[in-house]
Amino acid sequence: DAKTTQPNSMESNEEEPVHLPCNHSTISGTDYIHWYRQLPSQGPEYVIHGLTSNVNNRMASLAIAEDRKSSTLILHRATLRDAAVYYCILRDVANQGGKLIFGQGTELSVKP
């Protein structure tokens, strides 16, 4: 699975939107883009995933660049509970159900 690059940390204000970037310039045509987050002292939790089209769910939105070399996780209104480390992970479609390889992620802090 190809590698991703994320900023080490980001800050946001409560109730404002947050855009978390991820670069994946070596992505292959069969790589899905997954986002997980890890709250302090907990296991990671699934946020969202997509292949080519933008995706929305109750937690977040995923905007995927047309060339798929980058993507952005969008939290529409950050809350204090969104403070976590966010991981952008690529996984080949043939590896569904397979292991996830975590990078360093982006530590998001949310200020009241």
Add this chain to the structure above:
Amino acid sequence: GAVVSQHPSWVICKSGTSVKIECRSLDFQATTMFWYRQFPKQSLMLMATSNEGSKATYEQGVEKDKFLINHASLTLSTLTVTSAHPEDSSFYICSASRRLAKNIQYFGAGTRLSVL
């Protein structure tokens, strides 16, 4: 609610003893589970893939004789840290995915191991 349960959530043990950590899929069967380790301020590191009814597959650099994995049923995998030492102190996390929704991995809440 949680679909993957880990037990215990926290354990302290003396150096040289063994510790067993359980990972259960609560409402689905998991032929494959994964074990990760996470040191403070670091990312998750995959240790091994636990396969029901067969031997686990260990990542490079992970000692299989030290970290024993048993996946005896479709809902339970155990990780035993044998002869634990202070450098084994870490946060251990397991995960699994549903057969019909393999794109999503569900993670346990983690087990914090402190070896004195």
